[in-house]
Amino acid sequence: MTISRAPISVFVLFLLSTVLPHHLSLGAPITCSGIVPMKHRTEMLSISDFGAVGDGKTLNTNAFNTAIDRIRNSNNSSEGTLLYVPRGVYLTQSFNLTSHMTLYLADGAVIKAVQDTEKWPLTDPLPSYGRGRERPGRRYISFIHGDGLNDVVITGRNGTIDGQGEPWWNMWRHGTLKFTRPGLIEFKNSTNIVVSHVVLQNSAFWTLHPVYCSDVVVHHVTILAPTDSFNTDGIDPDSSSNVCIEDSYISTGDDLVAVKSGWDEYGIAYNHPSRDITIRRITGSSPFAGIAIGSETSGGIQNITVENITLYNSGIGIHIKTNIGRGGSIQGITISGVYLEKVRTGIKISGDTGDHPDDKFNPTALPVVRGIMIKNVWGIKVERAGMVQGLKDSPFTNLCFSNVTLTGTKSSPIWKCSDVVGAASKVNPTPCPELTTTTQQGGSCENQS
Ligand SMILES: *[C@@H]1O[C@H](CO)[C@@H](O)[C@H](O)[C@H]1NC(C)=O
Ligand SMILES: *[C@@H]1O[C@H](CO)[C@@H](O)[C@H](O)[C@H]1NC(C)=O
Ligand SMILES: *[C@@H]1O[C@H](CO)[C@@H](O)[C@H](O)[C@H]1NC(C)=O
Ligand SMILES: *[C@@H]1O[C@H](CO)[C@@H](O)[C@H](O)[C@H]1NC(C)=O
Ligand SMILES: *[C@@H]1O[C@H](CO)[C@@H](O)[C@H](O)[C@H]1NC(C)=O
Ligand SMILES: *[C@@H]1O[C@H](CO)[C@@H](O)[C@H](O)[C@H]1NC(C)=O
Ligand SMILES: *[C@@H]1O[C@H](CO)[C@@H](O)[C@H](O)[C@H]1NC(C)=O
Ligand SMILES: *[C@@H]1O[C@H](CO)[C@@H](O)[C@H](O)[C@H]1NC(C)=O
Numbered sequence: 001m002t003i004s005r006a007p008i009s010v011f012v013l014f015l016l017s018t019v020l021p022h023h024l025s026l027g028a029p030i031t032c033s034g035i036v037p038m039k040h041r042t043e044m045l046s047i048s049d050f051g052a053v054g055d056g057k058t059l060n061t062n063a064f065n066t067a068i069d070r071i072r073n074s075n076n077s078s079e080g081t082l083l084y085v086p087r088g089v090y091l092t093q094s095f096n097l098t099s100h101m102t103l104y105l106a107d108g109a110v111i112k113a114v115q116d117t118e119k120w121p122l123t124d125p126l127p128s129y130g131r132g133r134e135r136p137g138r139r140y141i142s143f144i145h146g147d148g149l150n151d152v153v154i155t156g157r158n159g160t161i162d163g164q165g166e167p168w169w170n171m172w173r174h175g176t177l178k179f180t181r182p183g184l185i186e187f188k189n190s191t192n193i194v195v196s197h198v199v200l201q202n203s204a205f206w207t208l209h210p211v212y213c214s215d216v217v218v219h220h221v222t223i224l225a226p227t228d229s230f231n232t233d234g235i236d237p238d239s240s241s242n243v244c245i246e247d248s249y250i251s252t253g254d255d256l257v258a259v260k261s262g263w264d265e266y267g268i269a270y271n272h273p274s275r276d277i278t279i280r281r282i283t284g285s286s287p288f289a290g291i292a293i294g295s296e297t298s299g300g301i302q303n304i305t306v307e308n309i310t311l312y313n314s315g316i317g318i319h320i321k322t323n324i325g326r327g328g329s330i331q332g333i334t335i336s337g338v339y340l341e342k343v344r345t346g347i348k349i350s351g352d353t354g355d356h357p358d359d360k361f362n363p364t365a366l367p368v369v370r371g372i373m374i375k376n377v378w379g380i381k382v383e384r385a386g387m388v389q390g391l392k393d394s395p396f397t398n399l400c401f402s403n404v405t406l407t408g409t410k411s412s413p414i415w416k417c418s419d420v421v422g423a424a425s426k427v428n429p430t431p432c433p434e435l436t437t438t439t440q441q442g443g444s445c446e447n448q449s
Helices: 005-019 061-072 166-174 264-270
Strands: 043-046 055-059 081-085 088-092 101-105 109-113 144-147 150-156 159-162 185-188 191-201 208-211 214-224 241-251 257-259 274-285 289-293 301-321 329-350 368-389 396-406 414-418 420-428
Touching: 043 061, 061 081, 061 088, 101 109, 101 159, 185 191, 191 208, 208 214, 257 274, 274 289, 289 329, 301 368, 329 396, 368 420
Parallel strands: 043 081, 055 088, 081 101, 088 109, 101 150, 109 159, 144 185, 150 191, 159 191, 185 208, 191 214, 214 241, 241 274, 257 289, 274 301, 289 301, 301 329, 329 368, 368 396, 368 414, 396 420
Antiparallel strands: none
């Protein structure tokens, strides 16, 4: 260990402060704490001890791989090991994490991806997608990857993980991508994951992607990517359960948070839902949607709670999206406390969004959308209030809009609806007749499920 005593004691104090039971203090807001047990790491290593140089030029791939191999093979794994990344800019190729570890970025620490698109390693497609999301076949592995892991924390004092996505965005723009772009951080088939107090920026593709995971907590993260970097979603909980996301600022080139569960016939066959997810106190702006459900929803999406979201300069506030051929059901979605400023469409629920993996999708596999409650929405400078469009052969039912006030810049924003049944109470401007059939079956704000 070559880290001096002072910084260690400082960050140990910081770690201790993060395990104190915040929820005991009176009047504090509800938080994700308690979902993933906090571990006190008994072993600490510094990436500097593995020869890493934070000069922004030296390639540190070996240092990361050697340090993490050492953690993987260490014998006191139940307590786990903290890998400390000091101040500095650490250039590296993609690397894999291991179980029972904390990747700790000090104040001013930057882990930066090399812009080596030619040598970037590939990994298999996800079974619930059947192929890469953008290109057929395999896909580039995420910059930081975790597969089959338990008990992993990425945290610190607001250090940065930078995907340097520019060459990848250009390949997408020029149509020269061979395979699907790499995400920044992907956890696959993993449990007990915490990501907090880091800045995640310039991902080549989706930024933080927990897929086939459970017990995932994300809080106090800042996610940034340019508005014109297409497909740089912020956080995509995908076929995952017991996920809690809160207190974060996200501003990217695509949806800020998008809950997914697989794509058409592959997602239907894999049949792995996203469920029991809470998203609260997210602020930011997106050229697409602030909070999205879909459009990949084939494994089903159930019991999602979204609260206290603030969005400005965005395309769509809340977007629930699916398509013919998706199958799956979207049920038990509760969204409340949404503040919108300067958005094109306040609320959109659509049955014709997103493309298909191939032409083998089953056109009779219609999604079921029922039990969506959207309440306490306040929006100003909203161009269109709501677009709520189900499917002719599978109308969306049990939709409820309550206490929704949206104002435009000049005229009152309009609602547009088709193939939906729902209820509305205290909604201004007055929504379409499809959403005021309060007595008809499926049109009630009661018994949402
Ligand atoms: C774990 O490793 C650390 C440092 O290598 C050592 O000090 C500690 O005693 C070990 N703990 C156990 C339980 O073996
Ligand atoms: C772990 O234990 C095994 C045998 O018990 C030993 O061979 C190995 O060197 C130990 N590893 C470490 C990192 O101490
Ligand atoms: C990272 O893990 C993937 C499997 O998830 C594997 O294919 C790849 O070889 C690993 N990379 C390294 C550098 O160990
Ligand atoms: C998921 O990870 C566990 C280890 O945590 C492993 O035993 C299992 O085979 C993995 N499942 C898949 C489908 O990869
Ligand atoms: C990290 O950033 C968050 C969000 O900007 C801020 O609330 C927090 O105080 C920062 N923490 C440290 C240790 O700088
Ligand atoms: C719904 O999800 C929340 C977590 O977001 C969980 O606490 C609750 O138990 C779930 N409800 C049901 C009925 O599973
Ligand atoms: C949402 O915001 C309201 C008003 O600021 C506050 O009273 C409530 O506690 C917040 N709820 C959550 C879950 O943050
Ligand atoms: C209606 O929604 C607004 C905006 O979220 C909120 O401030 C207000 O308390 C809500 N009213 C009721 C009666 O819940």
